[in-house]
Amino acid sequence: MDIFGIKGLLICALIFIPFEHLFAERPQKILRNGLGVDLIYMLFNGLVIKAVVVLIAANTLEAAAMLVPQSVTHAIGGQPIWLQVAEIIVITDIGVYWAHRAFHEIPALWKFHAVHHGIEELDWLGAFHSHPVDSIITKAISLTPIFFLGFSEASIAVFSVIYFWHTLLVHSNLRIPFGPLKWLIASPQFHRWHHANQREAYDKNFAGQLPFLDVVFGTYNATGNKVPEKYGVDDPVPSSYFGQIGYPLLRRRKRSNRVVPESKG
Numbered sequence: 164m165d166i167f168g169i170k171g172l173l174i175c176a177l178i179f180i181p182f183e184h185l186f187a188e189r190p191q192k193i194l195r196n197g198l199g200v201d202l203i204y205m206l207f208n209g210l211v212i213k214a215v216v217v218l219i220a221a222n223t224l225e226a227a228a229m230l231v232p233q234s235v236t237h238a239i240g241g242q243p244i245w246l247q248v249a250e251i252i253v254i255t256d257i258g259v260y261w262a263h264r265a266f267h268e269i270p271a272l273w274k275f276h277a278v279h280h281g282i283e284e285l286d287w288l289g290a291f292h293s294h295p296v297d298s299i300i301t302k303a304i305s306l307t308p309i310f311f312l313g314f315s316e317a318s319i320a321v322f323s324v325i326y327f328w329h330t331l332l333v334h335s336n337l338r339i340p341f342g343p344l345k346w347l348i349a350s351p352q353f354h355r356w357h358h359a360n361q362r363e364a365y366d367k368n369f370a371g372q373l374p375f376l377d378v379v380f381g382t383y384n385a386t387g388n389k390v391p392e393k394y395g396v397d398d399p400v401p402s403s404y405f406g407q408i409g410y411p412l413l414r415r416r417k418r419s420n421r422v423v424p425e426s427k428g
Contacts (some may be wrong), residue, residue, distance in 0.1 A: 236313025
């Protein structure tokens with residue numbers, strides 16, 4: 164049993180590495196800095212997060228059985244699969260948007276999210292580079308309504324596949340013009356400007372899949388075809404895996420200029 168997802172990793176690598184070589188947004192080595200740490204995140208964190216999602220689903224479904232009328236869950240789960248998937252994308256991305264924004268605006272949460280932003284050479288594997296607390300909280304907020312409302316297993320499975328591959332795509336080092344679809348579907352250009360360590364990019368482009376949410380809530384950063392000068396953060400995030408896991412628990416010695424100053428009151 165491939166509990167660590169080795170086969171999935173190899174499939175992703177066989178797809179993204181050649182394309183990133185042929186259509187790279189910026190020159191970057193395959194064996195880039197931080198590659199080993201990202202592989203650890205992918206192999207070990209993925210296992211932990213999957214287990215947590217199963218627990219969230221089980222507890223939410225149990226609560227829903229007591230609180231939500233069966234007529235509601237049957238009506239939602241009985242819709243066409245394509246419609247359920249579209250609804251799931253909207254509902255989950257609203258949750259992702261506000262969870263993501265909270266991780267930027269609340270200093271205690273930013274210390275967890277800074278680990279993800281610490282990536283200085285961004286590619287598809289960076290999609291897995293996230294502190295488990297960050298990932299678990301975000302998934303709990305975005306997925307709980309889906310399990311609670313009674314969406315079918317088939318629609319959740321289809322959404323999961325779409326979300327997985329799209330998350331890898333937006334973190335990839337690919338130059339892909341989305342044209343007018345850039346307002347509807349998050350592109351690598353849209354998300355790399357969320358990762359840019361430049362003043363005009365700070366606290367922008369929070370949506371995971373639907374950029375129009377940033378337009379609606381005033382956090383959209385229109386960058387045209389410009390390429391960020393650099394990625395990363397000013398925070399002193401360690402370079403090792405265990406250093407990054409423990410970093411949010413350490414007393415901050417340097418304040419990031421990305422977060423709201425803590426109250427002195």
